[in-house]
Structures are given as structure tokens and as C-alpha cells.
Amino acid sequence: MSTRISIAIDGPAAAGKSTVAKKLAEKLSYLYIDTGAMYRTLTYRALQEGIDLNDEHQLLNILKDTYIELKPSEHGQLVFMNGEDVTDVIRQADVTNSVSIVAKHQLVREEMVARQRAFAKNGGVVMDGRDIGTHVLPNAEVKIFLKASVEERAKRRHAENLARGFESDLEKLKEEIAYRDKLDSEREIAPLKKAEDAIEIDTTSLSIDDVVNKIMEIVSERI
Ligand code: CDP
Ligand code: CDP
Numbered sequence: 001m002s003t004r005i006s007i008a009i010d011g012p013a014a015a016g017k018s019t020v021a022k023k024l025a026e027k028l029s030y031l032y033i034d035t036g037a038m039y040r041t042l043t044y045r046a047l048q049e050g051i052d053l054n055d056e057h058q059l060l061n062i063l064k065d066t067y068i069e070l071k072p073s074e075h076g077q078l079v080f081m082n083g084e085d086v087t088d089v090i091r092q093a094d095v096t097n098s099v100s101i102v103a104k105h106q107l108v109r110e111e112m113v114a115r116q117r118a119f120a121k122n123g124g125v126v127m128d129g130r131d132i133g134t135h136v137l138p139n140a141e142v143k144i145f146l147k148a149s150v151e152e153r154a155k156r157r158h159a160e161n162l163a164r165g166f167e168s169d170l171e172k173l174k175e176e177i178a179y180r181d182k183l184d185s186e187r188e189i190a191p192l193k194k195a196e197d198a199i200e201i202d203t204t205s206l207s208i209d210d211v212v213n214k215i216m217e218i219v220s221e222r223i
Contacts, residue, residue: 003223004030004124006139007215008132011146012181012192014153016203016211017128020146022077023212025126028219033119034070035129035136036099037079038112040090041068043099045081053098056105063111070119097176100183103130109189130184133195141222143198144215150178152204 007024009017018034025032042063043053051058069080079087089095102108109131116136120127127136133143148156154174161168184192194200199218203211 004122005141005219005222006120006123006137007126007142007144007219008137008140008195008198009126009128009144009146009215010130010133010192010194010198011144012153012184013177014156015146015148016156016208017146019208020211020215021126021128023208024215024219027212027216028124028126030124030126031119032070032072032077033116033125033127034077034079035112035116035127035132037070037077037090038068038115039099039103039108040095041079041081041086042066042108042112043095043102044086044090046102047094047098053101056107059102059105060107060111063108068115096180100180100187104183104187104189106189113190130192131190133198134193135190138195142215142219143195144218145194145198145200146203146211147200148202148204150174150181153177 007030009021011017022032024030042059045062045066046053046059049062051062053059067082071078071080078085079090113136116127119125120137129136133140133145151174154170154177157173157177158168158170181192201211201214
């Protein structure tokens with residue numbers, strides 16, 4: 001029987017983490033854990049309830065009362081918040097533009113990280129986020145750091161929006177992505193950073209399959 005390892009994938013917004021992580025999880029029959037969806041779900045609930053996003057005690061209170069489930073389905077991974085399907089609403093612009101404020105708080109991160117580690121306790125996971133290789137799963141057998149130019153990442157999000165049926169302003173998207181990267185990289189607790197032992201892949205001119213194949217080669221060497 002082959003060993004079921006843990007794979008950590010980190011990187012900035014729209015570097016291709018979730019697309020690639022999902023494909024890897026499918027190929028390996030592993031669990032895919034989208035940690036960004038967890039921070040987005042809490043942000044969605046906090047906005048819904050009008051909570052001050054700078055008040056970490058209030059955020060922790062609602063988080064403790066928020067059961068977040070990540071369920072694979074034939075339409076991709078679904079996200080449930082206390083039983084309600086929030087897969088699409090947590091991708092809306094108001095959530096995207098507030099999530100980095102919610103994610104900077106220590107108490108929020110501690111609770112999220114405990115849940116993430118529990119998901120990964122038996123191995124056989126592909127987990128993506130910002131601090132997976134550096135903090136959540138420091139012993140992950142494979143650590144990947146994906147990056148791409150901000151222009152390319154904005155173009156990808158623009159195309160994704162169009163495919164979902166709505167127009168977006170490319171320049172504004174670029175600014176929003178760059179601002180979120182700045183907040184995520186400069187925060188005090190578990191900032192976005194490449195782990196020393198992570199393998200960096202620049203995906204700017206790579207297709208999704210190129211990236212998946214590269215990572216599969218690395219995984220095969222470790223299993
Ligand atoms: O998909 P996208 O790259 O736009 O973002 P995401 O992975 O859904 O993450 C949304 C936000 O959650 C990030 O910008 C971070 O502020 C936060 N996050 C985090 O702090 N730590 C993680 N492990 C994952 C996400
Ligand atoms: O999870 P993250 O925010 O890092 O990125 P993503 O949501 O996986 O990827 C953002 C978009 O870029 C998706 O629409 C992908 O299909 C696309 N993509 C791409 O065009 N080329 C790649 N090498 C990776 C992703």
C-alpha cells in the first residue's frame with residue numbers, strides 16, 4: 001500500500017492553487033482542503049451579521065458557532081456554513097475585499113488552524129492556502145509555492161468572471177489582487193511566505209496541466 005502523504009500548496013491570489021490542488025487530489029484520491037474557503041465563510045457570516053471585522057473576539061464567537069464543511073461533489077468542491085450551501089456567495093466581491101482583514105487576527109487563525117490540522121490528521125490531503133507549508137502542516141512531505149505575475153493573475157480572474165457571466169474591470173482587479181497580496185504578506189501572524197523547503201513554481205506561462213504534471217513528478221518521488 002502506498003503512503004498517503006500531505007501536500008501543502010501556498011501562493012498569492014489566482015496563482016492557480018485551488019485548480020491545481022483539486023486536480024492533484026482527484027488523481028491521488030486524496031481529500032482537497034481549501035483553507036481560503038474557510039476564511040471566506042467566516043467573512044461572509046461576519047458581513048451578514050454586521051460584525052466589526054477588526055473585533056477578533058466577536059469574530060471568534062461567531063466562528064465557534066459556525067460549522068464549516070468542505071464536501072467534494074461532481075460539480076467541484078461545495079462549501080457549507082451550518083448546513084447552508086455558500087459555495088458561490090463566498091466568492092462575491094464584498095467577501096473577497098474583506099477576507100484579508102478577518103484573516104489577520106490571531107484568535108481566528110488559531111481556531112481555523114486547529115480545524116485544518118484535524119482535517120489532515122490521517123494524511124492523504126492536498127491543502128491550499130497561504131500558511132500551509134510554513135505553519136499549518138510544517139511536516140508536509142511535499143510543499144509547493146505557486147506564483148505568477150500580477151498581470152497574469154488579474155487576467156485569469158477576469159476570464160473566470162466572464163465565464164461566470166459577469167464583466168469586471170481588469171485594472172481594478174489587478175489593484176485588488178495586489179492589495180490583498182500586500183495585506184496577506186505583511187500581516188504579523190502566519191503571513192503569506194514560501195516555506196524554506198517548498199519548491200517554487202512560476203505558473204505565469206504554464207498551463208494547468210503543466211503545473212499538475214510537474215507536481216505529480218515531485219509527489220511520485222516522495223511516495
Ligand atoms: O482564491 P484566492 O486566492 O482569491 O483566495 P483564497 O485562497 O480563497 O483566500 C482568501 C483569503 O483568505 C486570502 O487572501 C487570505 O487573506 C486568507 N487566507 C489566509 O489568510 N490563510 C490561508 N491559509 C488561506 C486564506
Ligand atoms: O486558488 P488560486 O486563487 O491560487 O487560483 P485558482 O482559482 O486556482 O486559479 C485562478 C484561475 O486561473 C482559474 O480560472 C484557473 O483556471 C486559471 N489558471 C490558469 O489559467 N492557468 C494556470 N496555470 C492555473 C490557473
